[in-house]
Amino acid sequence: MRLVLLGAPGAGKGTQAQTISQKLGVPHIASGDLFREAQQKGTELGRLAKSYMERGALVPDEITVRMILERISAPDCLRGFVLDGFPRTLEQAEALDRALATEGKAIDKAVYIKVSNEELIRRLSGRWICRNCQMPYNIISSPPRVRGRCDACGGELYQRPDDSEETVKRRLDVYFAQTAPLINYYLGAGKLVEVNGEQAIGEVERELLRVIARD
Ligand code: AMP
Numbered sequence: 001m002r003l004v005l006l007g008a009p010g011a012g013k014g015t016q017a018q019t020i021s022q023k024l025g026v027p028h029i030a031s032g033d034l035f036r037e038a039q040q041k042g043t044e045l046g047r048l049a050k051s052y053m054e055r056g057a058l059v060p061d062e063i064t065v066r067m068i069l070e071r072i073s074a075p076d077c078l079r080g081f082v083l084d085g086f087p088r089t090l091e092q093a094e095a096l097d098r099a100l101a102t103e104g105k106a107i108d109k110a111v112y113i114k115v116s117n118e119e120l121i122r123r124l125s126g127r128w129i130c131r132n133c134q135m136p137y138n139i140i141s142s143p144p145r146v147r148g149r150c151d152a153c154g155g156e157l158y159q160r161p162d163d164s165e166e167t168v169k170r171r172l173d174v175y176f177a178q179t180a181p182l183i184n185y186y187l188g189a190g191k192l193v194e195v196n197g198e199q200a201i202g203e204v205e206r207e208l209l210r211v212i213a214r215d
Contacts, residue, residue, distance in 0.1 A: 001026060001080040002105065003212065004087065004096075006182055007113035008175045009168070010124040011197045012204060014136050016113065017084035019205050020212070027076050031086040033134055034067055035059065056162055056170035058088060058178060065095045080108075088179045093186075109212055110186035113197035113204065117172070124168045128157040142201065 001024050005013040014030060021028035035053060038046030045067065052059045068086050071077070087093040100106050115123075126139040128148075132155025137144050144150060148157050162171065186192040193211040197204055 001109075001212070002100070002107050003080070003082045004093075004107055004110040004186070005082065005084050005113065006110055006179070006186070006192075007197060008115060008120050008179075009171045010120040010127070011113040011115045012201070013084045013113060014134065015201060016204060016208055017082045018135070020208060021082040023209065024080065024082070026080040026082060028082050028084060029068070029071055029077075029086070030084040030134070031064060031068060031088070033085075034071065053162055054167075056167040056174065058174060061089055061091045061095070064088075065092055068092075068096070069099050087182060088175075090181060090185060093182055107186075107191060109193055110182070110191045111208060111212065112183055112186075112192060112194045113208075114194055115197040119198055120172060121168065124163055124171075125165055127163050128159055130155040131158050132156070 003020070003024075005017055007013050017028045017030065032053075035046065035049040039050050039053075040046070045063070048063060049059045058064075064086065068083070072081055072083075083096075087096055097107065123138055123141070126141070128137045128139060128144075129135070130137075130150035130153065133150060133153045135150055135152050137150075137157060144157060149155070150157060161167075183192065193214070195204055195207045195211060199207070
């Protein structure tokens with residue numbers, strides 16, 4: 001199963017991608033996590049990505065596409081993957097389709113997790129993430145059991161620098177200008193399925209598993 005998760009920053013893609021990748025037994029591949037990892041390791045890719053991420057802008061397609069195509073060609077992706085945060089532009093979606101087509105493969109479904117603007121802003125400004133396993137929490141809607149610590153692995157929780165109010169606004173603007181058109185792209189390809197992302201996390205997960213199991 002090759003899945004793409006679509007939705008604005010804060011729609012819950014990361015949370016849902018983690019659970020469905022476990023259920024389907026395929027890797028969860030998050031472009032933002034790969035960029036943050038590269039930054040932590042101090043690689044050239046990390047250094048390049050940093051300047052864009054800090055501003056809430058998109059990393060250029062060429063760099064992003066190369067990173068993702070390399071990742072999905074790894075042996076653990078043979079049975080599929082769940083993409084989270086990629087593609088984010090039409091060019092990225094087309095490059096992904098072209099690369100898969102050369103191997104006789106294709107994306108099976110693009111799941112759009114739909115959440116209203118007001119809810120997105122509320123969620124992003126309260127978001128804390130585990131430094132160790134990337135599990136997201138929200139100080140209002142899904143706080144950790146112990147303050148500042150991850151329920152799953154005990155790791156330290158931190159607030160992403162690009163979750164500040166101004167950068168959040170910029171990231172949402174970028175999403176509406178560049179990424180939202182992908183909804184039509186996958187709709188046109190007959191691959192789009194939609195779930196209501198404003199339900200409780202478990203409900204979103206159940207709906208998501210239902211729509212991806214449907215033919
Ligand atoms: P995310 O963790 O998905 O919110 O991504 C954080 C930041 O990484 C974004 O604001 C972009 O600067 C960069 N980024 C992640 N994925 C992509 C992508 N597919 N294309 C371009 N930039 C990306």
